[in-house]
Amino acid sequence: xxxxxxxxxxxxxxxxxxKHEERTNIMTLAWHTPVEYDVLAIxxxxxxxxxxxxxxxxxxxxxxxxxxxxDVIWKAGTMSGRDVDKIxxxxxxxxxxxxxxxxxxxxxxxxxxxxxRDELKxxxxxxxxxxxxxxxxxxRYFEETWKEGCGVPMHVGKRYFTTNLKHYEV
Ligand SMILES: Cc1cc2nc3c(=O)[nH]c(=O)nc-3n(C[C@H](O)[C@H](O)[C@H](O)COP(=O)(O)O)c2cc1C
Numbered sequence: 001x002x003x004x005x006x007x008x009x010x011x012x013x014x015x016x017x018x019k020h021e022e023r024t025n026i027m028t029l030a031w032h033t034p035v036e037y038d039v040l041a042i043x044x045x046x047x048x049x050x051x052x053x054x055x056x057x058x059x060x061x062x063x064x065x066x067x068x069x070x071d072v073i074w075k076a077g078t079m080s081g082r083d084v085d086k087i088x089x090x091x092x093x094x095x096x097x098x099x100x101x102x103x104x105x106x107x108x109x110x111x112x113x114x115x116x117r118d119e120l121k122x123x124x125x126x127x128x129x130x131x132x133x134x135x136x137x138x139x140r141y142f143e144e145t146w147k148e149g150c151g152v153p154m155h156v157g158k159r160y161f162t163t164n165l166k167h168y169e170v
Pocket of ligand 1: 027029081155
């Protein structure tokens with residue numbers, strides 16, 4: 001039962017960007033779900049530095065890097081912004097937000113700008129409900145859906161990732 005949650009994977013591995021005043025951070029996030037067409041929810045550990053920033057700013061971006069950036073995806077999910085400046089350490093270039101103050105990753109293949117609407121505090125994690133206020137995706141990877149064979153990184157569990165290789169049509 002300890003690993004039951006992994007039955008819900010694979011899940012697209014996002015990089016969550018948070019900013020409050022002069023402090024900006026990135027972390028890897030795979031626990032997310034749509035809840036309305038323009039509303040999503042993320043689950044985030046309240047110990048994470050990113051939680052501290054987003055609970056103050058009430059906004060964040062979710063960014064996707066291609067599978068060939070797996071090293072960044074892994075490192076952003078295994079180091080804390082409290083100990084290291086992950087943005088300079090991982091050479092992440094940020095771009096000004098379109099509708100919000102929080103930036104997104106310059107070479108992301110897709111990003112979502114989100115405004116926090118609600119929070120449900122569970123034991124260790126908070127479920128953060130947020131409205132999608134702006135979205136962009138690279139047409140080479142996404143056109144109404146993620147394209148077959150595109151290299152979107154999905155977390156399977158542990159150190160394993162996969163990509164969506166094959167579409168089956170009904
Ligand atoms: C593939 C992957 C997915 C992750 N998904 C989540 C997640 O959905 N929620 C969460 O709270 N932490 C998640 N983590 C862990 C955080 O990214 C990790 O604790 C990070 O060091 C927190 O960084 P921060 O303290 O700079 O915010 C994930 C880590 C990896 C490697």
